[in-house]
Amino acid sequence: MTDLNFHPPITSENIDQAFEEIFAPWVKSMGLCDIEVSRGRASATLPQNPDLQWANGATCGQAIMAAVDTVVSLAMLTTDKFSKGTASQNTQFLKPALGDDLRIEVNVLRFGKVIAYAETKVYFVTSGDLVAHATNEFVF
Numbered sequence: 001m002t003d004l005n006f007h008p009p010i011t012s013e014n015i016d017q018a019f020e021e022i023f024a025p026w027v028k029s030m031g032l033c034d035i036e037v038s039r040g041r042a043s044a045t046l047p048q049n050p051d052l053q054w055a056n057g058a059t060c061g062q063a064i065m066a067a068v069d070t071v072v073s074l075a076m077l078t079t080d081k082f083s084k085g086t087a088s089q090n091t092q093f094l095k096p097a098l099g100d101d102l103r104i105e106v107n108v109l110r111f112g113k114v115i116a117y118a119e120t121k122v123y124f125v126t127s128g129d130l131v132a133h134a135t136n137e138f139v140f
Contacts, residue, residue: 005017005021006018006021006022007082008077008078008079008081009039009078009079009109010037010042010043010077010078010119011037011078012038012076014036014132015074017119018077019032021063022073023063023070023073023085024078027070029051029059030052030063030066030067030068030069031046031047032044032045033045033047035049035071035074037074037078038078039078039079040078040107040111041075041078041105041106041107042071042072042074042075042105042137043071043104043105043131044067044070044071044103044104045102045103045125046063046064046067046101046103046104047057047100047101048100057098057099058096058097058098058133059064059098061091061093062130064102064131064132065089065091065096065134066092067102067104068089068091068106068122068134068136069089069136071106072086072089072106072134072138073122074106075092075106075107076116076118077081078108079111081111081140082138082140083116083138083139083140084138084139085138085139086129086136086137087115087137087138088136088137089135089136089137090136091132091133091134092132092133092134093131093132094130094131094132094133095129095130096131097124097131100125100127101124101125102122102123102124102125102131103122103124103125103127104120104122105120105121105123106118106120106136107119107120113140114139114140115137115138115139115140116137116138116140117135118135118136119134119135120132120133120134120135120136121133122134
């Protein structure tokens, strides 16, 4: 692992530095913005991006799952522990992600000694309609 200048926990004061240092360039290229964090919570907006869309204009599930995993990672880093990564992610897609930016909201349900669990909801920014739901498990 590369030496980082960032050390957990992620806070609203260091989120920009943490995001820049932790994630791969392709993750940053998704364009997540309006990132907010507090202990056990994180949220961000995934803007409409033609590079992440199917031919019909809907944001593809692979991009949504990557964005969810990224925002969950941020929520997991709101404690003083550095996560070893995702153990599992189970995502249900409830409607096509077509025509609006997506708001991703993560709530860590439990921080254990070795495992943490989170619930993620993905909404349309404008209507607030639920687009996807995920459960996430991380290892420390």
